[in-house]
Amino acid sequence: MLDTTYSVETPEGVDLRAQAAGPVPRILAYGVDIFYRSLILIALAIALAFAENAGLGIWLLCSFLLEWFYPVYFEVMHGGQTPGKKAFGLVVVNDNLTPISWSASLLRNLLRFADFLPFAYAAGVVSMTLGRHFQRLGDLAAGTLVVYRRESKAPQTLPDVTPLPPPRGLQLQDQQALISLIERSGELSEARQRELAELLEPLTGKKERAALDYLRSVGTWLLGGQTGGK
Template sequence: MLDTYREVVTPEGVALHLPAAGPVPRALAWGIDFAVRLGVLMILSMVLALLGRLGQGLYLVALFLVFWAYPIVFEVLWRGQTPGKRVLGLRVVAGDGAPVGWLPAIVRNLLRSVDMLPFGYAAGLVACLCDRDSRRLGDLVADTVVVHVPARLAHAPVPGVPALAPGQPLRSDEQAAIVAFGERAPKLVPARQAELAGLLQPLTDATGMEGVRRLFGIANGLLGRR
């Protein structure tokens, strides 16, 4: 089952494309979380064994919390991610792309008991394979979806050219375009830099590499640098 995109249109009319995660990365994330929980329980069992019968009672409480409260608390307080999901770059969100809340997180995790039927998450796997967004039964009922977290792109700093003020007022999108040019142009060959800068000759009143240098200066000015 390949990962796909779930399109959500916000009330403002903006289309969001959420990269839904398939069953394989989800299963790997679950395996990591399962290993974490087992490790926590092993440590607790060794510590609570020193308390005798009281320790046995506390261990049963801890067993319940680790296996049932663990995913709920992490998904709500850690922006939809458990440790396993964070390692795999996954996140649980609401069906409309909003952060997952307490009620959906509780519902989707309590329904794991249904997804596990008849064994080995068989029902959940069948649901994932049949749903275009790879949602298991718990996700369908809670209206949640597991998505890939988009990688954050690191922007290179604008070259250290003295700041310049633009010779005319600029809209916010024009300002963003000039700053983006300043951050990305150093990765281009000089000929391509000059070609792009030539499109803004009315703003810079220069061509070639001098136009590029002036755009770098305007970008630094827009960023508040000197």
């Protein structure tokens, strides 16, 4: 059985994992997006029919914008999901599993012309099929990949703690690593959890048990402000 697990180890020693999406669900998601874009263009054509040449110019401009910036807008502004990807539970992320950036989304989508070569996205399909993580050429250039969206998981049962906001300077990747640490607390020994917690001592100023308790409080805050054990 093909293992599609994609794993990244953070500087704090916490593994972030996701399941890479293969060609079939990605092609189906792309088909859904083409359907929605086609509906928009048909509606615009009907609305602009009276404007003759000017209407044609506006329609062509809208067609260009939809072709190149429809996916960029949704990927950046809607959590890495176009309507098609959302329908199939897919999400685009950076290859370190952080949310996709404007520059990465622009690059991966502008390079779709390379994936299209020589016809019908043949190069992109071949790249996804041969690559371990199903990345098309645009993904490889932009440092992105498409994964299955993880369902939100309730945090592991913890001792009652008061939620605390994260310390200043805690980067997004560190926050994701902390959430992963809280969710996997049942899989890690107490000693290993303390070891990982101490790696953030420069930010927390705490050691050993105090560091772990503090990070549990921050973790419950990041997971929605719910106190552990409730």
